[in-house]
Amino acid sequence: MTSPLLSRPGAVAVQSDPGGAVTGSVAAHYGEPLPEQRRAAEGVVLVDRSDRDVVAVPGPDRLSWLHSLTSQHLERLPDGAGTEALVLSPHGHVEHHVVVADLAGTTWLDTEPGAGTELAGWLDRMRFMLRVEPALVTDAWAVLTLVGPRTDDVLAAAGLPRPAEPYEVQATDGGGWVRRMPPLGDGVPTVDLLVPRAAVADRADALLGAGAVLAGVDALAALAVEAHRPRLGADSDHRTIPNETPWLSTAVHLEKGCYRGQETVARVHNLGRPPRRLVLVHLDGMSEQLPPPGTPVTAGAREVGRLGTVVRHHELGVVGLALLKSATLEKEPLPELRAGETVVVVDPDDLVVTTDDTVLAARERVRAVRSATIGR
Template sequence: MPSPLLSKPGAVATESGAVAAHYGEPLPEQRRAAEGAALVDRSDRDVVAVPGPDRLSWLHSLLSQHLERLPDGAGTEALVLSPQGHVEHHVVVAELAGTTWLDTEPGAGADLAGWLDRMRFMLRVEPALVTDAWALLTLVGPRGDDVLTAAGLPVPVETYEVRAADAGWVRRMPAVGDGVPAVDLLVPRAELARWADALLAGGAVLAGVDALAALAVEAHRPRVGADSDHRTIPNETPWLQTAVHLEKGCYRGQETVARVHNLGRPPRRLVLVHLDGMSEQLPAPGTPVTSGTREVGRLGTVVRHHELGVVGLALVKSATLEKGGDLRAGETVVVVDPDDLVVTTDDTVLAARERVRAVRSATIGR
């Protein structure tokens, strides 16, 4: 359903037509988010509500995270894995006043809610897709707390802390970009415009989802589907740290996660890559990454970043990252960020840094 914020001046919709990709100034919107306070309409995300006295122990048995003793006013991240350990869903969790809220990727909610419903058995839980009634906003930037205060809203302090706000809630999220603070707000969909206006009156400016995507790429925060494929396991991504509890009891896919963790070498790794940016059309998620004639990975989200140029996330074979070398995605030169290389020599890192400089120079010189 199209957001009412698409009526704001300059709004250019995403391909789905649900929210704004930007409001006419894609790169300045990123900078405002990184330096001030930007309000991003993410009302296209799906929301699943799980009330019921058995909800936490039940979710604990199904998801990758330790949820059994999640306190009221707390949140976390979790994954739904296949029996083989492949990532099927990523959810961000909020526990508040007798309901566990799960927000997930746009379009994924019906499948997630359907699977949860099939797993209820005789337990006292009532999972339901509630996207029609609830919408997500994200406030990004170092001045975000000032905006919340000016709007009369609570300011959560600790990461994943959840605070009630009118009928909805505010949740502190991990930083994006280079340490840029972020909070999520769950609001009644019928009052989305009112909440947005209150935050804009408090000092925020509008930014599209493209601005948040660029800062998320910089922070190595993947999205299911764009930055993962049917073979992705948590060990290949930062989800192993944010959405998996390695010491909890049995859950679907745990054997794969534990085995690869104990071996210490996943088959691929999610890395930040720099692209030459010579084409106006950015490569699509899923574009193969090649080394010579061999396919060694896949591109995920690719963005034009206001400081880094054209960058993206990519799943690349660990063996390739250890050896280094020239990579391409079609005719596009791809260079792994030196900080993400798995190497044993300083020379390899230095060579990667020189390639990054060359790629950026080519892009800036256009």
């Protein structure tokens, strides 16, 4: 479904979603990719994320049922609260990532574009005799996101609630809600809004009239990369386990057992060393084309990981997320890494190091990469 906001001046559609779903339904940007990022970091922007899939789960057994199926502790989730959760394979590999909101007898799960059909189908097959009615409702509901230090001012001016704590959810007129999310970028406030799809244009106009400025999903992606916020399918692959990513702290309850894949999560957590780690990397930026998600990262002739989302950041230059082998990250000195012909340097703050010399050398390499980045 093409968003009505894609007809706004300057809109350039997303042609291929990093998670693998070809969308063309929302804007990558509105003609000013880097200024849109700056507005998000310094003011407030409205990002159209109506390509995200939405699954609604009403029914009195919904929370205990979802608790048994996912990595998160949902059984006693209060009304007006949210969280994140994963669906894992029997071997602990991440199959689905959802952001949760529970309000007035319905649990809402929003997930990556194109992932909702498979998720809703799997949930339907797992109902058995329980009182739950999972349904894909993307046709009826859409997600919008406000990002920026002035987010609360815009919500107040638009007459919308202002949840205070991360994942707090408050109802809006028409059955939708506002959900506070953890900050992006360097502590940038973020809220999601669930809006009736027929009201997307009207809600957007109200928010724009209250002081927000339109920005595309590329601006959101840049701040998400800076915050080490992975996306399923772009920053993960079929072998990814939660322990390799920040999802271990945001979407996994480590004291909860008896869910599919739990044994792998617990074993790797107790060992304290996952096979790979998600890290921020700096790229030389010499090519006009950014490497796509899944591009192998090599050290000499050896493949040591994969790139995920790569963006042109308004301050950091060309950066991305990468899943790299823990053994590689622990080497001193760190070997030279490449993605094809592109030089890849791990951000010093993400290195596992024991000597100051290693940190200083990594920082010098980051400076050299940034100086070669387009637009720096």
